[in-house]
Amino acid sequence: MRDSTSVLKTLSSRRWLAALVVSSVLFVLGITSTSLWDSELTHCVSHSLAGSMPHAAVYSSTQNVDAAKQKPSSKFDTATLLLKGTASPSFRENLRPDVKYITSWPYEGFTNQMIAYMNLVYLGLITERVPIIPRFTSSRHTTSDTPDLDFGEVFDIPRLQEAINLPILQWSQVKDPDSQFVDDLGCWNTQNSIFYSSDRNFHPPGSLKLDVSYTTAPEWIRYPTELQHPTFPHALLWALASLAFNDSRTWTPREPDISPTHHVALPPDDHLLCYDLLYYAGAHEIFEYNYDMSPVWRFVGQHMHWTPKIQKIAESYTRETLGIAGHAPISPYISVHARRTDFEIWCNGVTTKDCYVELSAIARRVEDVKAELLARKGIQVDQVIITSDEKDPEWWDAVGELGWRQPNHSKTVELYGPWYPPLIDKAIQSGSLGFVGTDRSTFSSLSLRRVRSWNDGAARMVLWGTRGADDH
Template identity: 45%
Template sequence: MESDTQYEDKWPAAKAVGPAALLSRRRFALVAWVALVMVSVGGLATFIMYTSHPATQITETMDVLRNHTHSPPSPQSHVAGGPTMSFRENLRADTQYITSWVSAGWTNDVFTYINLIYLGIITDRVPIIAEFIPSHIGGHVPPIPFGKVFDVPRLRNLLGRSVLEWREVKDPNSTFVDDIGCWNVWEAVQYREAYPRRSRSINDVKLDISFTKAPTWIKMIPNYEHDQHVTFWSLARLAFPSTRAASLVTPLPSPKHNVSLPPDEHLLCYDYPWRFVGQYLHWTPELEQLTNAYVRRAFGITEDSPMPPFISIHVRHYDFEAWCGGVPIQECFAPLPVIARRVREVKDEIFTRTGKVVNHVVMTSDERNATWWQEVAQLGWFTPDHSETKETYGEWYPPLIDATIQSQGVGFVGTDRSTMSIIAARRVEAWQNGPIRLVKWGTPGADDH
């Protein structure tokens, strides 16, 4: 069981080759975006990258989105009614759907759902989003619904499209096990595991899945062991009849009922897309209010005091230690003076852009060394007090509050190659129009510049 403070996904910090991400022992790593050319995917098994003709595809994507700028119908208009014992009883015959599963640590699971929604847009299907599972904090912790973390009604309004949660489609208390066929992307892109990507959510939703291995042409570099990349458009092609029919092979029998089913056409599903979706994925008002209370307490101001602007920091240390190789920890991780230099850069950029002086800095980190935290305090930086968070609100909330704090900064300094930092940086850029920096690490002087 992982500690609740070890709340990030355990993905490696090895060197990237080109714009692609890195391979881990058990998972591929989501590392970065390159402008509009690359969009990361968490649970859909790999990075998804625009290829061949990126400019053309970006134009097509924008056309798709412009066609869906109308006000969205209510979620009830895309299901037959309230949650049912079998999901099929609740799907409308005139609507097509898409879903996938998560199993890669919370931040990467957020990427998965962003990517799933995006894939729904380009295939004109209604995404059905499952819960977040506690792969980062331990299996004893209950899952948390997507809509308890993110403001789904606001997302629907901003996208102009319906987005459903599984709990709106199938009764969470149902014991009925639905049979369904899904695409197995995981085996098509990597060669170490000869089975579909596994996820607790499949059992939580009570599904018995017969997987069909996706064709190898979905890979960026077919037959290349060290590539685990696919394109959105190759996955999207599997949603349409001609490509689907040409790609069918013998499905694997499902584990419970031993049925072999081709990938479902009504509810398209994959075992395992930010710019167009992620910026609209805002926190729930309740989570924002709770986070604001934590920040105000850290600043020592009253609940009704205006919130001063601050720069947020995310330093990831704990599980990255394993990826330092033979480099001593004190030389592998960027020291606080290096991080402080990046903070000064962000402060200067904010002043240059806006003329505003930002005096408050909030540190979030998984670091456990008390001396390190004392040094943070000596810099005059603030930290949220999580001493009673888990006991008061539950084990999901230390990472949720930290992630919300990170997104509220008018500027942000994060850790290079950490997906939690990457997604925080995108939020600050999109929501706050703030400058960002990602601190490099791994060798002495890695962030020298």
């Protein structure tokens, strides 16, 4: 066994041959996509076998797809093949010596955490490592005492693994969430490099009980200066990926920082490669998730579908909102996300009344979406579901005058928990044929991507910041 990633390339004989044929002809983004798992571990091979990278599929509305035509989710149990056993007190006790892994930490709100995890999985693809994804942690959409949420409670991991040919683990599978044992770990600090700072240390969630010694990554992980964002500089994903290989590690002479608990200085771990933060990263553009060409979206994000549980709940809320009885088919609708109460920092002295996204502008973009759907698909869509963090009753009265409807979340937390109001809203939006969102909101950005990728839908973003910002 010459390579520690080799255990991921074990295939049954027929699929082994099929994968080998595909690997000889298919290249995506300049690399060969890798099939890292199959139905059983039978032997180890020394080099990665390439499989077909998922094509950017176009789906009809998730509510109207014939279930019989959907490919069933794989029941492949990754943990039994990629770990020594069930979650252990120390993560190192559970990692197989013949498998390499990669991880990172959550950042800010749910959607930003999701984007960081999309980047993590993409890095797993291009470095041929198994991503270990942390839980979602409480954010601005939940209270501080909200329990953390497993990635697999939100997204259909078997379906994702099958779509991208990459096994995925969750930290709760690797280390017992109730363990009090503190593991030492050497990680890369990317933020001190891209922000030219010496004190931006992002720590893993406390539930992981990790004592991290950081090594500042080399400055060449940054985007070129002419492409950088002045406030939020980004790292290049392929530069970050290069740190997974020994050739790049020889270019980084910096000494590790001392860890806060055990006061140890550890170089970046090779067995479990980790980065402090992966939100500010892209392949070609800053905030790349806003673009159709984003490789992270095309090869990872669009395949992150909701769990059947969340999908079923969202369809129930959609029917209730639109007044559809029982299990009758859901007719096409347009969804709106109007974010209005927490962007004051971006108003630059403009009053919030003049700064925040205007209802009249949203209404114009809804009409644009209706016109596109009629012209492109021949479908007249009149029903609109709106979600917003706005609390002003007069604003909502004006929404009502437009004939738009909003989901009733009065009992959602009681029934499902504090994570579910925003999760249901996201799933409702992703099931729409048209979408209108708020510019600079990651919540809106990913809903727009889902509507376009999954439903071949029409979508617009509304500009804001000054009165009349979207008058064009």
